[in-house]
Amino acid sequence: MSIPEYSAVKLKELLETKQISALEIARALLDRIKKHDAEVKSFLYIDEDLLLKEAQASDQRRSQGKVRGILEGIPVALKDNICTKGQRTTCASQILPRFFPPYNAHVVEKIQASGGSILGKTNMDEFAMGSSCENSSFFNTHNPWNLNCIPGGSSGGSAAAVTAGFTPLALGSDTGGSVRQPAGLCGVFGLKPTYGRVSRFGLIAYGSSLDQIGTFSRSARDAALLLEVIAGRDQRDSTSVDQPVSSYQEKLLSSLKGKKIGLPQEYFENLDEEMKASIMAAVEVFRSLGVEVEEVSLPHTQYAVAAYYIIATAEASANLARYDGIHYGYRAEINAQNTKVEDLQEIYHESRAQGFGNEVKRRILLGTYALSSGYYDAYYVKALQVRTLIKRDIEKALEKFDVLLTPTSPVSAFPLGEKIEDPLSMYLCDIYTVTFNLSGNPALSVPCGHDKKDLPVGFQLVGKLFKEEEILAFAHQYEKETLVNTLAPIKKA
Amino acid sequence: MTEFEIIMGLEVHVQLLTSTKMFCSCSTTFGSPPNSQVCSICLGLPGTLPVVNKKAVELALKVAHALNCQVAEVTKFDRKNYFYPDLPKGYQISQFDQPILHSGHIMIPTPKEDKKIRITRAHMEEDAGKMIHQEGTPYSFIDLNRVGTPLLEIVSAPDIESPDEAYSYLKELKAILEYLEISDCNMQEGSLRCDVNLSIRPKGQKTMGTRTEIKNLNSFNFVRLAASYEAERQKQVVLRGGKIEQGTYLWDENEQKTKLMRSKEDAHDYRYFPEPDLGSFLISKDLQEKIHSQLPELPRIRSKRMQEEYKISEKDCAFLIEQKVVADYFEACLKKFSEPQELLNWMKGQVRTYLNEHDLAMVDFPIPPKNFIELLELLQKKTINRNAAKEIFEQMAKTGKRAKEFSQQKQKITDENELRQICQEVIKAVPQIAEDCRTNPKAMNALVGQLMKRSKGRADVDIARRIFGELIGE
Ligand SMILES: [Zn+2]
Numbered sequence: 006m007s008i009p010e011y012s013a014v015k016l017k018e019l020l021e022t023k024q025i026s027a028l029e030i031a032r033a034l035l036d037r038i039k040k041h042d043a044e045v046k047s048f049l050y051i052d053e054d055l056l057l058k059e060a061q062a063s064d065q066r067r068s069q070g071k072v073r074g075i076l077e078g079i080p081v082a083l084k085d086n087i088c089t090k091g092q093r094t095t096c097a098s099q100i101l102p103r104f105f106p107p108y109n110a111h112v113v114e115k116i117q118a119s120g121g122s123i124l125g126k127t128n129m130d131e132f133a134m135g136s137s138c139e140n141s142s143f144f145n146t147h148n149p150w151n152l153n154c155i156p157g158g159s160s161g162g163s164a165a166a167v168t169a170g171f172t173p174l175a176l177g178s179d180t181g182g183s184v185r186q187p188a189g190l191c192g193v194f195g196l197k198p199t200y201g202r203v204s205r206f207g208l209i210a211y212g213s214s215l216d217q218i219g220t221f222s223r224s225a226r227d228a229a230l231l232l233e234v235i236a237g238r239d240q241r242d243s244t245s246v247d248q249p250v251s252s253y254q255e256k257l258l259s260s261l262k263g264k265k266i267g268l269p270q271e272y273f274e275n276l277d278e279e280m281k282a283s284i285m286a287a288v289e290v291f292r293s294l295g296v297e298v299e300e301v302s303l304p305h306t307q308y309a310v311a312a313y314y315i316i317a318t319a320e321a322s323a324n325l326a327r328y329d330g331i332h333y334g335y336r337a338e339i340n341a342q343n344t345k346v347e348d349l350q351e352i353y354h355e356s357r358a359q360g361f362g363n364e365v366k367r368r369i370l371l372g373t374y375a376l377s378s379g380y381y382d383a384y385y386v387k388a389l390q391v392r393t394l395i396k397r398d399i400e401k402a403l404e405k406f407d408v409l410l411t412p413t414s415p416v417s418a419f420p421l422g423e424k425i426e427d428p429l430s431m432y433l434c435d436i437y438t439v440t441f442n443l444s445g446n447p448a449l450s451v452p453c454g455h456d457k458k459d460l461p462v463g464f465q466l467v468g469k470l471f472k473e474e475e476i477l478a479f480a481h482q483y484e485k486e487t488l489v490n491t492l493a494p495i496k497k498a
Numbered sequence: 499m500t501e502f503e504i505i506m507g508l509e510v511h512v513q514l515l516t517s518t519k520m521f522c523s524c525s526t527t528f529g530s531p532p533n534s535q536v537c538s539i540c541l542g543l544p545g546t547l548p549v550v551n552k553k554a555v556e557l558a559l560k561v562a563h564a565l566n567c568q569v570a571e572v573t574k575f576d577r578k579n580y581f582y583p584d585l586p587k588g589y590q591i592s593q594f595d596q597p598i599l600h601s602g603h604i605m606i607p608t609p610k611e612d613k614k615i616r617i618t619r620a621h622m623e624e625d626a627g628k629m630i631h632q633e634g635t636p637y638s639f640i641d642l643n644r645v646g647t648p649l650l651e652i653v654s655a656p657d658i659e660s661p662d663e664a665y666s667y668l669k670e671l672k673a674i675l676e677y678l679e680i681s682d683c684n685m686q687e688g689s690l691r692c693d694v695n696l697s698i699r700p701k702g703q704k705t706m707g708t709r710t711e712i713k714n715l716n717s718f719n720f721v722r723l724a725a726s727y728e729a730e731r732q733k734q735v736v737l738r739g740g741k742i743e744q745g746t747y748l749w750d751e752n753e754q755k756t757k758l759m760r761s762k763e764d765a766h767d768y769r770y771f772p773e774p775d776l777g778s779f780l781i782s783k784d785l786q787e788k789i790h791s792q793l794p795e796l797p798r799i800r801s802k803r804m805q806e807e808y809k810i811s812e813k814d815c816a817f818l819i820e821q822k823v824v825a826d827y828f829e830a831c832l833k834k835f836s837e838p839q840e841l842l843n844w845m846k847g848q849v850r851t852y853l854n855e856h857d858l859a860m861v862d863f864p865i866p867p868k869n870f871i872e873l874l875e876l877l878q879k880k881t882i883n884r885n886a887a888k889e890i891f892e893q894m895a896k897t898g899k900r901a902k903e904f905s906q907q908k909q910k911i912t913d914e915n916e917l918r919q920i921c922q923e924v925i926k927a928v929p930q931i932a933e934d935c936r937t938n939p940k941a942m943n944a945l946v947g948q949l950m951k952r953s954k955g956r957a958d959v960d961i962a963r964r965i966f967g968e969l970i971g972e
Pocket residue numbers: 519522523524535536537538539540541646
């Protein structure tokens with residue numbers, strides 16, 4: 006096996022036993038990226054010199070016995086909506102072409118404080134709005150399992166980079182499924198922690214009450230490792246919660262005997278037969294581990310997508326108001342009629358019309374409409390009510406079950422361009438994931454094999470609030486039984 | 499002729515006296531160079547998040563007690579959305595449907611009796627920045643130092659029935675807020691701004707008339723003038739058979755009239771919704787009690803006490819209490835000085851004149867109470883006379899030195915022989931006036947005046963009068 010194929014935990018072991026150096030890891034990953042990312046196109050930006058310098062510094066620390074923490078020498082890729090001090094952060098948008106944040110996101114500080122380094126910034130749907138990465142204003146990212154297909158979204162670049170072996174670890178953000186869905190479609194582990202588990206400071210907002218930073222990895226153990234680093238209360242994010250951070254790695258082997266999985270029946274009703282078969286096979290693996298499995302109902306599931314698209318877009322309409330061409334970011338000089346932009350109103354209109362892509366504009370319009378007087382009660386207030394009911398459904402279900410198990414996505418990776426003209430069918434890609442953003446519960450997409458097209462299939466484990474260790478333990482023990490390949494061949498169909 | 503009555507409600511925005519902003523740790527100092535008091539958070543840079551300033555919440559809780567308000571058990575912030583260059587996030591963090599305070603009242607003095615004005619609500623919000631338009635340039639400047647400054651918006655019920663009542667309400671409110679050190683209420687610096695909602699209706703009518711709003715008044719006098727003008731304008735419209743149109747007006751100081759800023763059709767839709775970055779929060783009873791126990795004396799209570807303790811009139815108390823620093827100065831002097839009336843006369847006279855002439859606020863008054871008392875004591879002990887005291891006062895204020903440094907040359911002439919000599923010189927100089935004294939006792943004042951001139955104000959008047967009497971009587 007070569008460096009790019011190893012998990013983060015394996016790399017740590019090799020570093021600790023001095024069999025490899027951090028510099029070797031960085032070089033090996035950079036080599037692979039150079040060789041293959043021209044096809045995959047997962048990265049927007051890599052600061053090679055900085056990475057190599059940090060790797061050398063890490064090796065030096067290790068040789069001096071000054072290891073910083075549990076990520077010493079391990080690189081992590083970041084979705085490009087996570088702020089990196091002095092390093093361009095774009096949200097894959099033309100409206101933010103040259104933003105060099107004067108601060109690091111909380112997660113970046115945490116990674117650096119534990120010895121990790123930032124490998125580079127990955128492609129995404131513009132402002133995290135999308136399910137295929139096709140809304141990036143720069144270029145499309147391709148699924149390493151089949152380069153004609155999308156990697157999922159919006160954190161498609163991070164998912165593709167992990168499964169392509171460009172990095173053992175990556176971070177994304179998950180507002181409606183943007184970590185779990187691409188993880189499912191790329192056949193890797195994608196964890197969305199409980200809302201409030203990880204500070205959002207430095208994560209460029211889309212839907213603030215739903216956004217949560219999550220991890221990509223090729224094993225459950227690696228997810229546990231990275232979560233341990235980034236979890237915890239941060240004064241700068243008032244919604245981050247002061248809950249003790251568990252030693253997630255240590256709890257991976259807690260016995261599953263007698264534990265209970267609930268299968269929400271609504272999630273299996275119209276599911277593709279092939280997909281259903283893969284997931285039911287996974288359920289059988291859990292049964293064989295002594296887990297009890299039963300059906301359960303989450304009766305308000307059918308309203309989740311509608312409620313999600315109202316709440317997320319309403320919040321987005323305010324979060325994206327700051328990109329107004331006045332204070333920073335893109336300012337239009339010439340209008341659509343090819344004359345000079347004259348006054349304030351025109352700066353607003355033209356800068357936003359030219360700077361934002363279509364999907365972002367669509368969502369800003371939707372959200373603005375949902376909050377407008379006369380519609381507020383019918384849309385926004387209703388959506389909040391649905392959110393409360395959905396939370397109750399899940400709370401109730403989790404009184405009886407330890408975890409819930411659902412499909413991650415209704416479909417596996419689809420060809421580029423297939424859904425881009427049909428926003429509604431694109432929105433339905435999130436049908437199984439949005440619910441748990443509305444409720445805040447932790448959820449993890451676990452790879453469980455491949456369909457007939459040899460594209461990855463995943464299932465989703467949902468845990469009680471702040472019980473990430475539980476879903477990680479389920480995932481880890483399932484993984485040990487099945488040994489699903491998480492490293493993609495990087496090939497055309 | 500139809501008689502009309504006025505119905506007004508006031509929205510008062512006060513800047514809370516915190517050293518840092520509402521949601522970040524930037525300083526709130528006024529008058530710094532443009533854009534020198536900003537950070538990533540108040541600039542609304544992508545990825546930043548607001549964190550509530552605890553001090554601002556505590557100040558709001560102080561207000562609760564002062565304005566007899568109920569404190570919300572659960573409160574939250576909301577986003578108020580609109581585009582303007584002085585608003586970097588494109589929304590203002592404010593409070594919409596769960597304000598921190600509600601259902602309060604204050605008493606205001608009216609010619610007849612004290613009147614209760616109900617407070618509907620008070621909510622916290624962040625201020626916007628400032629646009630600066632410079633004549634002759636094709637662009638505008640933006641100063642974001644003020645962005646994020648904590649404000650409390652205090653909304654009264656429509657209980658105010660005249661421009662004068664509005665004026666008293668504001669004065670009373672300002673006194674309370676200054677007293678509790680909730681706000682410095684500095685209107686020049688924009689720490690207190692006021693919006694007026696006003697409607698009229700024929701006397702006796704139950705239903706309310708259509709109201710108009712006059713926005714952004716930054717002086718109590720403008721409130722009174724604008725309200726009077728607007729009430730009269732509405733009356734004329736109604737008398738001519740017209741209808742009042744809902745709208746937002748601005749007061750034009752130069753033309754002394756209200757001007758329509760935007761009509762109802764152009765009213766903003768602010769699309770308020772809960773601020774997801776902050777969430778709801780509970781205000782603990784413990785915190786409320788802690789704040790309550792640390793409250794200073796309220797102005798009305800202080801006025802009552804001062805009237806009794808120092809035997810001074812209600813009106814004089816009102817003068818002292820209008821600014822807390824004045825009352826504090828007054829009481830600081832009285833710790834070591836026993837004549838409240840004398841001190842009061844100085845405060846109303848010399849001190850006030852000095853401040854006006856030099857365009858200073860009481861906080862900048864250069865003579866500390868300790869030094870001021872020394873001057874008054876010299877006068878009290880008759881070491882110097884009143885004229886000399888006034889001159890020394892000016893010099894103390896100018897130089898910052900103590901009274902003793904000047905009193906040597908100002909000491910009264912009490913020596914009989916010395917005085918007799920000057921009196922004789924005066925009589926010699928103006929024999930006619932001396933002659934008049936025999937028939938008109940008031941002419942004596944003119945003689946004393948001459949004497950003071952010759953003695954440079956140092957003669958002891960009582961002794962001099964006796965000597966004049968003796969000399970003229972001879
Ligand atoms: Zn600031």
